[in-house]
Amino acid sequence: MRYILITVLIICGFSGKSFAQESAKTEIENVIMTLFDGMRAGDSSKVASTFLSDAAMQTVYTNKEGEVVRSIGSLNRFLDAVGTPHEEIWDEKISSFDTRLDGDLASVWTPYTFFIGESFSHCGVNSFQMAKLDGSWKIMYIVDTRRGYDCIE
Numbered sequence: 001m002r003y004i005l006i007t008v009l010i011i012c013g014f015s016g017k018s019f020a021q022e023s024a025k026t027e028i029e030n031v032i033m034t035l036f037d038g039m040r041a042g043d044s045s046k047v048a049s050t051f052l053s054d055a056a057m058q059t060v061y062t063n064k065e066g067e068v069v070r071s072i073g074s075l076n077r078f079l080d081a082v083g084t085p086h087e088e089i090w091d092e093k094i095s096s097f098d099t100r101l102d103g104d105l106a107s108v109w110t111p112y113t114f115f116i117g118e119s120f121s122h123c124g125v126n127s128f129q130m131a132k133l134d135g136s137w138k139i140m141y142i143v144d145t146r147r148g149y150d151c152i153e
Helices: 002-041 044-048 075-083
Strands: 051-062 068-073 090-094 098-102 105-116 119-133 136-146
Touching: 002 044, 002 090, 002 098, 002 105, 002 119, 002 136, 044 075, 051 075, 051 119, 068 075
Parallel strands: 051 136
Antiparallel strands: 051 068, 090 105, 098 105, 105 119, 119 136
């Protein structure tokens, strides 16, 4: 009887941890979707709510000369671009989430395809580093790739 009780307690402990991780993953993925919902709406305040104020942004891509280039972005410039009225919707479609966590740190890999209005622009992968600070998950770093071919569906 004692062994059964210990086994049940161990299983319940793992189930609780698993439930907590799944709950955290849902929260994290909702933050990322809020970012892209804000982009579609042209709502820079909504987008800003998903980032730490000093978040880092970078892109890795191959230029026309075939060289791999790292471009350093600015959160403020990105927010200005999102909030500046534009004719067509910026629609970043995420095909999947690969979310890894350890406590209050998360790493999320999201393949995407980006459209301006109905027109394909580019595709790639986002890599988010996120932290849970003051009870909320925020993006502290994002790096993405960009290419116009070989998109992951």
